[in-house]
Amino acid sequence: xxxxxxxxxxxxxxxxxxxxxxxxxxxxxxxxxxxxxxxxxxxxxxxxxxxxxxxxxxxxxxxxxxxxxxxxxxxxxxxxxxxxxxxxxxxxxxxxxxxxxxxxxxxxxxxxxxxxxxxxxxxxxxxxxxxxxxxxxxx
Numbered sequence: 117x118x119x120x121x122x123x124x125x126x127x128x129x130x131x132x133x134x135x136x137x138x139x140x141x142x143x144x145x146x147x148x149x150x151x152x153x154x155x156x157x158x159x160x161x162x163x164x165x166x167x168x169x170x171x172x173x174x175x176x177x178x179x180x181x182x183x184x185x186x187x188x189x190x191x192x193x194x195x196x197x198x199x200x201x202x203x204x205x206x207x208x209x210x211x212x213x214x215x216x217x218x219x220x221x222x223x224x225x226x227x228x229x230x231x232x233x234x235x236x237x238x239x240x241x242x243x244x245x246x247x248x249x250x251x252x253x254x255x
Contacts, residue, residue: 129196134188143196152193159184160193164209172201174211182221194239202254210251211236213243 126144133139142153152160162177177194179185201209213236214229222228233243236250243250 131192131196133192134186141193141196143193143200145200150197152189159189162193162197166206170205170207172206172209174209178219182219185221190235191239194235198239198252198254207254208251209241209254210249211241213248213250 125146126142128140128142131139131141139154141159144151144153148164148166150162150164151158158180160177160179163175165173165175167173177190179190198209213232214225218225218228222231233250236252237243239252241250241252
């Protein structure tokens with residue numbers, strides 16, 4: 117059963133990436149999918165599921181262009197999305213540390229899972245004891 121969560125459908129946010137460059141990103145929320153655009157080009161997508169009014173699970177997320185990896189887009193997008201969920205009183209967000217399909221550009225599942233763990237920790241998540249899930253408690 118879907119739990120409704122009302123976030124503005126579209127808005128722009130100015131962000132600074134890791135290299136200190138400024139960018140204007142457009143966030144579009146449709147159902148449980150969040151798409152992020154820069155200059156009308158889709159750059160980031162995240163799918164989540166609300167288990168309850170207070171608990172969300174990230175099903176998957178990805179940068180569309182693998183050349184954007186490591187530049188800070190994922191971090192600023194994830195931080196913005198977590199901020200919006202927090203404003204809507206979601207108190208816990210969890211995510212798996214791996215997905216069924218290994219994304220292009222990774223030599224092994226271990227390399228990908230290590231990178232994903234580091235990304236989640238950088239964006240405020242804690243890694244579960246079995247090293248298979250990331251959890252963040254929002255304030």
